[in-house]
Amino acid sequence: MKFTRYKNLPPYPFPRMRRLLEGIIPQDMTAALNMSVGEPQHDIPPFVGDILHRQRSSYHKYPPLQGTENWQRAVTGWLVRRNNLLPGMVGPDNILPLSGSREGLFSIGSVVINREKHGQIPLVLGPNPFYQPYAGAAINAGADMIYVADNCDGMPDYSTLPAEILHRTALAFICNPSNPGGHLASKAYLKQMILLARQYDFTLVGDECYSEIYDGMPPVGMLEACYDLLREGQADSDNPFRNIIVFNSLSKRSNLAGLRSGFMAGDPDIIAESLRVRAYGSAGLPLPVQAASAAAWDDEDHVTLNRARYRQKFDLAETYLAGRFSFRRPAGGFCLWLDVGDGEAACRALWQQAGIRVLPGAYLARTDGHGVNIGAPYIRLVLVHDEALLEPALEKIANTL
Ligand SMILES: Cc1ncc(COP(=O)(O)O)c(C=O)c1O
Structure with missing residues (x-):
């Protein structure tokens, strides 16, 4: 075969x-x-080994796919602090644990891309050069991929694409900071891309895996840009993160690539559908790993x-x-x-x-x-x-x- x-x-x-x-x-x-x-x-952060050891008896349990309450508290708290959101703006319905962000970046396509968009093969937009799993996400979902050179201060400017392309687009990736370029997206750029995603109704992914490693100013998070749009009256208050999902992980931030611990966060409709699908095929994050991850998200030192x-x-x-x-x-x-x-x-x-x-x-x-x-x-x-x-x-x- x-x-x-x-x-x-x-x-x-x-x-x-x-x-x-x-x-x-x-x-x-x-x-x-x-x-x-x-x-x-x-x-690796000194407390991680201790927590994994202390929690080892919970390895006999299947972990909750949506995360423990402690993990949810830590991640939502971090997202609020890092994105200058109001407390309560993100809750358990906005987040999901991932075994590192790569598996989520790959599988998001199969959740948010329908078989057709307006009767045509759907498209996925990605930067060029780029983190390779984006291409896997497209093929996995039966979509075609369009690569857009980093032509806007090191970011791909999807707004210059013809309307026929945007009409067929089901998913687009932004890597901020970019890999390999190390460029940062401006808040104005992020807001423009978010509005574009809503105008053409596609899912916009912010791959923020490198967000905590920066030289000068911290990179602006995509959820922060969403909040800005809400304050400016350019977003619905019932779902300020509509069409938007960000991915992050402890691999780079906390030197824990081998822990395989990350999350996706944003639009509760995408999170709910991902959770429903992941019940069929995802491994879940072991409980000791969730406990160690919560402590890592809580600590900035x-x-x-x-x-x-x-x-x-x-x-x-x-x-x-x-x-x-x-x-x-x-x-x-x-x-x-x-x-x-x-x-x-x-x-x-x-x-x-x-x-x-x-x-x-x-x-x-x-x-x-x-x-x-x-x-x-x-x-x-x-x-x-x-x-x-x-x-x-x-x-x-x-x-x-
Ligand atoms: C841009 C980018 N995104 C996501 C990842 C995935 O990292 P992880 O699966 O360890 O969270 C990497 C890893 O190298 C990366 O470079």
């Missing part, structure tokens, strides 16, 4: 990178460093420390790379997106000559109708390691390329 549903989905970037590097033996493996995976290596460390690492990156490869200090996230001319060639050279793994930018983008892959000249590398490992690696990158 030949499986064809996902035939247009290329292999995920990491196996692609491994295949590219197959057979290349680095000259020096002593200081080998993987700078391709966005897996923060800073310490470790997040503040984290940010300070990333700033020091951006300083280091600037020292070695400023003025080369179109280096730009990212406003958010921890990725560097460097223009090296030929990303795949640079990836091979860095592995062979310096023992450093980075991702070719082409694997994070799609080739357009003219055969151009906007990511091809770039590499993406992540500043997730401790300074002691990072500094020599940055020096080697600067010397190798």
